[in-house]
Amino acid sequence: MTARASDRFSVLFLTLILGVALGIAGLLGLQWWRMPTDPESVTTTAPSAAEDDILYWTCGMHPSVRSDEPGKCPICFMDLVPIRASDQGGGDGEDILARLQVSEQGRALAMIETVPVTHRRLEHEINATGRLTLDERRVTHVHSRIGGWIGEVFVEFTGLEIAAGDPLVSLYSEELVTAQEEYLLVLRGVQRLAPGASERLRESSEALLGAARLRLQRWEITQEQIDELARTGQPSEHLTIFYDPDPASPPRGVVIERLAVEGHRVNRGDRLFTVADLSTLWMQASVYEYEMAWVQEGQRVEITTRAFPGRVFEGEIAFIDPTLDPQTRSVQVRVDVHNPDGDLRPEMWVDARIRIPLDRSNEVLARLRESAQRQWAERWERSEPLEVSATQPTSQPEDHTAHVPDAAYLCPMLCEGGEADEPGQHCPVCGMVLMPRDEVIAMHPEMFPTSQPTSQPMAQPAPEGTVLAIPDVSVLRTGQREVVYVEEEPGVYVGREVITGPTGVVMIDGQRELYVPVLAGLEPGMRVVTRGNFLLDSQTTLTGGAAAAYGSALDTGERTSTLAGHQH
16 A cells, blocks of 8 residues: 555544544533523423314324324325314304315316205106006906807907907807797797787786796897897797997907807806906006105006107006015005007006105105104204294304405415415415415304304295205215205305205206205205215315315315314
8 A cells, every 4th residue: 555545544534533523522512401400490381282282193195094193104104194173173053064165276176066955846756667467347258148059259369359249159059949939939929919818918928028038138149139030930049149248347348368169068157258458457566665655546657668668658546555565575556557549568567657746745744854853853962843934034144254354365374464465475474375365264264154053954844836955966975964065155165964855856947857855954045066065075084184284186286174074
């Protein structure tokens, strides 16, 4: 090793030794400086309000992670953020679950839409699948009233349409031939009576003739056939039996069963044909147990089938089975279906739709409202029953923002002097970027409430023929409760718990829209979110500091304030 290299190595070694010595000395000096020499000189600093306000630490990406002290998330290794008691406030009232402040850009990105809470004419729909059957009241059975042999069958096949007076079969019967001969014998006796015969003899002969004629008529021999028998004076071995329905039976119908066969012997009472009138059919449909209260006899039913797309057949509920099917938990409903053109056939499967105007089912809605009152009272631990009031106005919000500067931009910390009329300015006290005035006010609802709870959470009575309703898509059903988001003012949305009734249908601009009646939680004039409510609801899972630290899809770089989440 050369002398020059040796000198350089010595210099480096001495420099390293000197650096280590200085580091140790500095550490010892720092510890000595921090060590108090006098116990009385030790001052205890009280924890800040912000530290006392911390409930726990959580991860903004994994809210299920909770810790009593700061650290790293065991899942994603991100820094845990504090959750403060102020972030868990109850809002303006017990019925407000959360409040979100969304910037104009965030509203545009989320495409948030709202509609007013108004009274509408709703119809509750019950959809069911039904099966068409014969109307038992319009089915006629043709029987043989005398024994004999069938000679000819004039109804050639099943499905043939027949009417009163059409021939059915020709029948040979010894009894029938004998009855014809007896009728002819009595007729000749009456005709041979002398003009001077006694009145008693004439009446007796006429009575015998009437009895013989009545006997033939009871065997379904028509008056024309009897007149032909009297004219010819010769009994017929084969007499034709005509379709002669009872006055209560339909005058025409379709042969749905053909039992008469040529050459076969029939006995008295044997059935020959079954004739059904298909101008009216029955539809048997099953209505589930939870929808039974809405079904009543006489209600109109719309019936559609794939065989005739676009056509709607009319029906009317004629009978509701008094017993419940224990297997399907449903009740059978019988509907009279008008089928004048005969397009519908028995055993067809059809779709049935029963529309019940909700305002006509006052008893059902009254029971639902009573149940909603009990649920609402139990939910918010109120002992007094809630009453519907049509005249009592809601309390108006008080103006607590009079002392807020009129500047367009304020300091988020409300520092004195932190105001400006132009964007992009900084607070001269804390150095934070000034934010729009409305958003700063919304970030401090405990100091500047924008609304007060309504004095009555129940919906007002509806005008005649209408119910208070909101779109079905605006309701978020979590399994434990129903939540809607109400727009208090542009960009400010609060989550409210509601109680709704069964889904109904309302026609808007020729389109069928699904609405639900509001039984509790909202009042007319409020605006509920119908689009973007799922995105708003998702932000309530990032509470307090987590939402402030990690933001959300709605923030778009601006502050989102969440007061309280709700349980799913």
